[in-house]
Amino acid sequence: xxxxxxxxxxxxxxxxxxxxxxxxxxxxxxxxxxxxxxxxxxxxxxxxxxxxxxxxxxxxxxxxxxxxxxxxxxxxxxxxxxxxxxxxxxxxxxxxxxxxxxxxxxxxxxxxxxxxxxxxxxxxxxxxxxxxxxxxxxxxxxxxxxxxxxxxxxxxxxxxxxxxxxxxxxxxxxxxxxxxxxxxxxxxxxxxxxxxxxxxxxxxxxxxxxxxxxxxxxxxxxxxxxxxxxxxxxxxxxxxxxxxxxxxxxxxxxxxxxxxxxxxxxxxxxxxx
Numbered sequence: 001x002x003x004x005x006x007x008x009x010x011x012x013x014x015x016x017x018x019x020x021x022x023x024x025x026x027x028x029x030x031x032x033x034x035x036x037x038x039x040x041x042x043x044x045x046x047x048x049x050x051x052x053x054x055x056x057x058x059x060x061x062x063x064x065x066x067x068x069x070x071x072x073x074x075x076x077x078x079x080x081x082x083x084x085x086x087x088x089x090x091x092x093x094x095x096x097x098x099x100x101x102x103x104x105x106x107x108x109x110x111x112x113x114x115x116x117x118x119x120x121x122x123x124x125x126x127x128x129x130x131x132x133x134x135x136x137x138x139x140x141x142x143x144x145x146x147x148x149x150x151x152x153x154x155x156x157x158x159x160x161x162x163x164x165x166x167x168x169x170x171x172x173x174x175x176x177x178x179x180x181x182x183x184x185x186x187x188x189x190x191x192x193x194x195x196x197x198x199x200x201x202x203x204x205x206x207x208x209x210x211x212x213x214x215x216x217x218x219x220x221x222x223x224x225x226x227x228x229x230x231x232x233x234x235x236x237x238x239x240x241x242x243x244x245x246x247x248x249x250x251x252x253x254x255x256x257x258x259x260x261x262x263x264x265x266x267x268x269x270x271x272x273x
Contacts, residue, residue: 103243
């Protein structure tokens with residue numbers, strides 16, 4: 001019997017998760033496992049889950065489904081606290097997890113950052129909430145959030161900040177180009193924004209560690225600017241692989257080696273041109 005898994009979200013065609021998880025299965029010798037990408041909107045999520053038969057084991061879940069997923073299973077406390085789950089394991093009931101937080105921490109630790117005090121966070125959605133949890137684990141208690149919609153940002157982040165003991169200041173997206181130089185220990189961008197080279201160079205001066213969670217345009221202008229300025233560049237491929245290690249374990253009970261998966265994903269992105 002084939003064990004079925006997939007990544008779901010919308011849009012989903014750009015996802016590297018199939019290449020990543022299939023490579024993990026090959027590394028682990030799991031020849032009877034499959035992994036696909038399925039475009040699923042929040043409105044279509046209930047019907048899709050109902051269509052999954054007993055051969056389905058688990059799902060990786062990306063935007064815009066991370067909050068909607070919480071209505072479809074028993075969630076771990078961290079997913080509930082962050083109002084965001086990115087992993088579903090089928091069962092009675094389904095089990096829901098958030099591996100983004102661990103993925104961020106591992107990605108930053110891989111590049112030498114295990115402690116910090118201050119941060120700048122771009123964006124205010126589900127990944128930003130997970131970022132708060134990862135930053136809290138690093139020792140961060142003061143965050144400057146740059147967001148397009150102040151009301152939405154407070155609605156998304158206020159409950160998480162209170163639980164994490166994080167104080168954050170909110171500034172408008174229009175102030176992005178005016179962020180003070182060397183004003184934080186780490187800058188995390190959670191937005192699917194293509195920064196201009198000029199914007200990226202300015203942002204690279206804000207912190208000595210730059211973490212751009214986007215990978216479909218890897219290396220992004222922010223990654224390039226960070227490297228060019230001598231800052232530490234952590235990228236979306238780092239996050240994708242590090243959060244997937246826990247997903248593969250939850251789905252298969254086995255934990256793959258991250259290093260070859262990082263190489264495979266970077267090669268896959270480069271092949272896209």
